[in-house]
Amino acid sequence: MTINLHGFELSAPDCPGWDSVLDEPALRLLADVERRFGQRRHELLAARRQRQAALDRHPQLDFLPDTAEIRSDQWRVRPAPPALLDRRVEITGPVDRKMIINALNSGASCFMADFEDANTPTWCNQINGQIALREAARATLSHTDPDSGKHYTLNPQTAVLLVRPRGLHLDEGHLRLDGRPVSGSFFDFVLYLVHNASALLARGRGPYFYLPKLEHHDEARLWSDVISHCEDALGLERGTVRVTVLIETITAVFQMDEILYALREHICGLNSGRWDYIFSFIKRFARHPDFVLPDRDQVGMTCHFLRSYSRLLINTCHRRGAHAMGGMAAQIPIKGDESANAAALAKVRADKQREAGDGHDGTWVAHPALVPLAREVFDAIMPGANQLDRIAPDLTVTAADLLRVPEGTITETGVRKNIEVGLLYLRAWLAGNGCVPIHHLMEDAATAEISRTQLWQWRRHQARLDDGRTIDDAFIERTLAEEIQALRSRIGSDRHLDDAIDLFRDLVMAADLPEFLTLAAYARVLTDEGVA
Numbered sequence: 001m002t003i004n005l006h007g008f009e010l011s012a013p014d015c016p017g018w019d020s021v022l023d024e025p026a027l028r029l030l031a032d033v034e035r036r037f038g039q040r041r042h043e044l045l046a047a048r049r050q051r052q053a054a055l056d057r058h059p060q061l062d063f064l065p066d067t068a069e070i071r072s073d074q075w076r077v078r079p080a081p082p083a084l085l086d087r088r089v090e091i092t093g094p095v096d097r098k099m100i101i102n103a104l105n106s107g108a109s110c111f112m113a114d115f116e117d118a119n120t121p122t123w124c125n126q127i128n129g130q131i132a133l134r135e136a137a138r139a140t141l142s143h144t145d146p147d148s149g150k151h152y153t154l155n156p157q158t159a160v161l162l163v164r165p166r167g168l169h170l171d172e173g174h175l176r177l178d179g180r181p182v183s184g185s186f187f188d189f190v191l192y193l194v195h196n197a198s199a200l201l202a203r204g205r206g207p208y209f210y211l212p213k214l215e216h217h218d219e220a221r222l223w224s225d226v227i228s229h230c231e232d233a234l235g236l237e238r239g240t241v242r243v244t245v246l247i248e249t250i251t252a253v254f255q256m257d258e259i260l261y262a263l264r265e266h267i268c269g270l271n272s273g274r275w276d277y278i279f280s281f282i283k284r285f286a287r288h289p290d291f292v293l294p295d296r297d298q299v300g301m302t303c304h305f306l307r308s309y310s311r312l313l314i315n316t317c318h319r320r321g322a323h324a325m326g327g328m329a330a331q332i333p334i335k336g337d338e339s340a341n342a343a344a345l346a347k348v349r350a351d352k353q354r355e356a357g358d359g360h361d362g363t364w365v366a367h368p369a370l371v372p373l374a375r376e377v378f379d380a381i382m383p384g385a386n387q388l389d390r391i392a393p394d395l396t397v398t399a400a401d402l403l404r405v406p407e408g409t410i411t412e413t414g415v416r417k418n419i420e421v422g423l424l425y426l427r428a429w430l431a432g433n434g435c436v437p438i439h440h441l442m443e444d445a446a447t448a449e450i451s452r453t454q455l456w457q458w459r460r461h462q463a464r465l466d467d468g469r470t471i472d473d474a475f476i477e478r479t480l481a482e483e484i485q486a487l488r489s490r491i492g493s494d495r496h497l498d499d500a501i502d503l504f505r506d507l508v509m510a511a512d513l514p515e516f517l518t519l520a521a522y523a524r525v526l527t528d529e530g531v532a
Contacts, residue, residue, distance in 0.1 A: 061403065089365065140154075170522070210243070216251060250285075324359065329351060419451070
């Protein structure tokens with residue numbers, strides 16, 4: 001359908017309930033936000049491209065000299081609301097009704113409903129997600145599985161709900177205003193806020209968000225201005241909207257104080273977004289041979305550059321009165337193999353012990369089965385609601401610490417895993433599912449981003465495998481063909497796999513490294529929906 005709607009042009013498949021989401025109050029505020037702040041968003045995205053061009057010439061990053069006063073001054077963010085004082089275990093997942101119910105019922109402290117990396121932004125995914133969250137905010141959400149007939153309802157006590165809108169780089173391609181697509185970030189944020197702020201506040205909670213993929217404190221300032229404007233427009237007290245920012249880009253790690261300061265009226269924490277952080281590290285330095293990373297499986301949180309990032313995040317947060325949230329445990333139960341399952345759980349336990357021991361105030365898990373384990377670890381090490389009082393006054397983390405390339409090897413197994421996982425994830429994403437179990441890990445878009453950027457970087461610099469062979473175009477094409485044949489033999493062939501193969505090959509073999517795979521993938525989704 002293509003219709004004019006309160007000044008917007010909507011081009012989208014028909015999805016039941018869309019008109020209750022895109023009602024007049026929501027569209028009025030969305031139009032106001034887009035017209036006030038849309039151009040600023042585009043200018044900030046242009047600034048990202050300029051910074052990348054500078055990094056292509058000189059791979060140097062450091063703490064900003066012109067904001068040294070912010071880093072040295074004594075100030076603190078607004079204290080967290082009561083509902084967000086104890087965040088020891090947070091679970092994340094897509095905005096699917098059944099998954100929302102299971103996550104809210106999981107025993108976790110908080111649940112982050114994800115419109116971003118765990119979600120394919122088809123029109124019905126966005127609309128149905130907003131409808132489900134509207135019911136969740138009112139504790140009325142239910143679901144009956146059409147296949148099994150099983151009925152799902154919310155428990156009397158549930159996790160605190162947070163929502164992650166899409167990143168600033170993503171448009172909402174189904175909705176145009178004044179001739180151009182609206183921001184996916186603003187779309188997700190405004191619709192959730194308009195429909196749910198009052199209901200959440202009535203239940204002793206509030207409109208809480210995670211903000212993804214910020215790269216500069218100017219982007220945090222944009223978000224602060226958008227949030228304050230929306231609070232004023234809706235008659236909400238300043239600080240009603242609370243956010244946590246994911247530090248998942250290599251540029252943002254040098255500006256954590258500045259990001260906290262820019263959002264100080266609304267922010268209550270930072271999160272270690274480890275997988276996207278690795279992706280950002282590869283992407284921003286991909287053109288420099290001195291920054292070639294080893295196999296993904298060798299790049300863990302005990303590596304010096306990642307441990308430095310994590311410890312600096314904790315200390316920065318606690319100096320400012322903000323929560324320091326740990327990273328994702330992506331493992332899911334391995335049924336039928338007790339030994340493998342025990343080994344996976346041991347890795348999770350060690351990871352959470354490191355996080356809690358270092359001073360994190362909470363952690364992430366991807367599966368409800370991991371909630372008790374993570375809670376047990378944090379209960380033992382963190383008996384209070386958080387560890388905001390833990391500050392390491394003598395901690396020094398330098399630019400050299402944050403940019404130290406980990407040692408390791410590149411293996412044929414690593415190449416093949418990147419190809420297989422990248423293709424499987426993209427196939428699912430193009431079919432409408434952005435949260436995919438692969439090899440007993442719950443993967444989101446960061447998985448495919450690491451996979452394709454590593455392959456691009458290795459090919460660009462003709463990196464050598466541990467057996468001495470060179471990763472050149474011929475090697476990539478040959479190995480890609482072999483993995484495609486193996487996949488088709490195992491799972492068959494379909495349109496989404498064919499599209500994933502074409503897209504993945506284009507991403508890996510491109511002359512210039514594409515910024516985000518979801519941009520090209522979203523264009524294909526819009527074409528499938530008859531929008532583009």
